Amino acid sequence: MDDRVQMKQLAYPPDTVIPPQRYSGDATFAEEVAKIFRRAWMFVGFANDLQNDNDFITAEIAGTSVLVQNFGGELRAFHNVCTHRYAQIHLRPCGNGKPVCPYHGWIFNRDGVPVGIPGNREHFGFDEAARKRLALPRFEVGVRGRFVFVRLEPGGRGLDEQLGAYGPVLDHLSEMFTDRIDEDVLPWDANWKTALESALEVYHVDATHPETFKKFAKKIWICSYEGEHSRGTTHLSDTSARWWDGVIERLGLPRSEMLRNYDHFMIFPNLAIGVTHGALMSVQTYDPVGPDRSNLHFRLFLGETSKPKTKGGPTRKAVEANVCGFNRTVLDEDRRVAESAHRGLKQVQVPAALGSCEERIAAFHQAWFARMAAE
Ligand code: FES
Ligand SMILES: [Fe+2]
Numbered sequence: 001m002d003d004r005v006q007m008k009q010l011a012y013p014p015d016t017v018i019p020p021q022r023y024s025g026d027a028t029f030a031e032e033v034a035k036i037f038r039r040a041w042m043f044v045g046f047a048n049d050l051q052n053d054n055d056f057i058t059a060e061i062a063g064t065s066v067l068v069q070n071f072g073g074e075l076r077a078f079h080n081v082c083t084h085r086y087a088q089i090h091l092r093p094c095g096n097g098k099p100v101c102p103y104h105g106w107i108f109n110r111d112g113v114p115v116g117i118p119g120n121r122e123h124f125g126f127d128e129a130a131r132k133r134l135a136l137p138r139f140e141v142g143v144r145g146r147f148v149f150v151r152l153e154p155g156g157r158g159l160d161e162q163l164g165a166y167g168p169v170l171d172h173l174s175e176m177f178t179d180r181i182d183e184d185v186l187p188w189d190a191n192w193k194t195a196l197e198s199a200l201e202v203y204h205v206d207a208t209h210p211e212t213f214k215k216f217a218k219k220i221w222i223c224s225y226e227g228e229h230s231r232g233t234t235h236l237s238d239t240s241a242r243w244w245d246g247v248i249e250r251l252g253l254p255r256s257e258m259l260r261n262y263d264h265f266m267i268f269p270n271l272a273i274g275v276t277h278g279a280l281m282s283v284q285t286y287d288p289v290g291p292d293r294s295n296l297h298f299r300l301f302l303g304e305t306s307k308p309k310t311k312g313g314p315t316r317k318a319v320e321a322n323v324c325g326f327n328r329t330v331l332d333e334d335r336r337v338a339e340s341a342h343r344g345l346k347q348v349q350v351p352a353a354l355g356s357c358e359e360r361i362a363a364f365h366q367a368w369f370a371r372m373a374a375e
Helices: 003-011 026-037 120-124 128-133 159-163 166-176 192-197 238-251 314-345 356-373
Strands: 042-046 055-061 064-071 074-079 094-096 114-116 138-144 147-151 177-188 222-226 229-234 262-267 271-276 280-290 293-303
Touching: 026 280, 026 356, 042 055, 042 064, 055 147, 055 280, 064 147, 138 159, 138 166, 147 166, 159 166, 166 177, 166 262, 177 280, 177 314, 192 280, 192 293, 192 314, 192 356, 222 356, 229 356, 238 314, 293 314
Parallel strands: none
Antiparallel strands: 042 147, 055 064, 055 094, 064 074, 074 138, 138 147, 177 293, 222 229, 229 262, 262 271, 271 280, 280 293
16 A cells, blocks of 8 residues: 555544534534533624624524623623513614513513513512513623624633634734625535535635635645634735735725735634735634534625725725625535535545545544533
């Protein structure tokens, strides 16, 4: 046997790779919800949307609807399900308004206690203690820069400890990228792991993105690790780098001093952040919806322009259309291969043959195994 082939196989022995049977299936999904998604700090949105009193955002963490709300300057998170008869209290992804259930109009306070119950005396007769027992379950909130996280189950490491050296990266990104130019939630018929893995290597770029990403970046992928998280960096093609230099100049966009290439961070379990030429940030979560489905929630940001007059102008509009269109096209190409791989993995038993170019996937699998081995 060829020595190199043997070495590569030894680099990621099959028992260190998530077997296909464990990508999907109700039992694995239930275990992931319990051991990963309920215990990890999960990114749910941006503090930009929570600046004013009564601003709120909602998010779904592996089947649990969560609201995060600004109560007089303090962010608190609650289960977004009414303790009367299960309606969702806030229905929109973000907005401003007190937590009032739209079904029968129960009003909840900053402790999640229903303080306004229409016809209480007549129909329920709840005293204060009874109302407190009907409080919405509360969850922990952690904020790093503008990135807001929620943890469903208390205990374990604090957010800063979990982020490690990537905490300061989130601070930096929060200062840099303030101007959201696109956001959407795209349903994928693929398990969240299969979906996320499409973002952890550039080996697929030539075959999957021949007209898009292949022309945008070079193929060198330098990887590094921070606990359960990882980073991959590649250089933009000369044409792309020139295009971005021109855009930065004409639109007066700031450029990061720290992130100069295409820098991609994965924060376990499902947050991915890509920064292009230090001028564009893409934030994605691969949200688990079920064993065979995920939602890709993406947001695109630019920095604050030093030439405000360009905003809404034709050049800025053309650049935004180009960047947003490119992003959506690439994601759709990724969706097609991820959905195909998801259908395929349900037909085999043998673990994937990971190469050295897929080392971030191997590291992701290691982190997954460690979480799943915990009691
Ligand atoms: S379900 Fe919320 S008030 Fe009735
Ligand atoms: Fe891709």
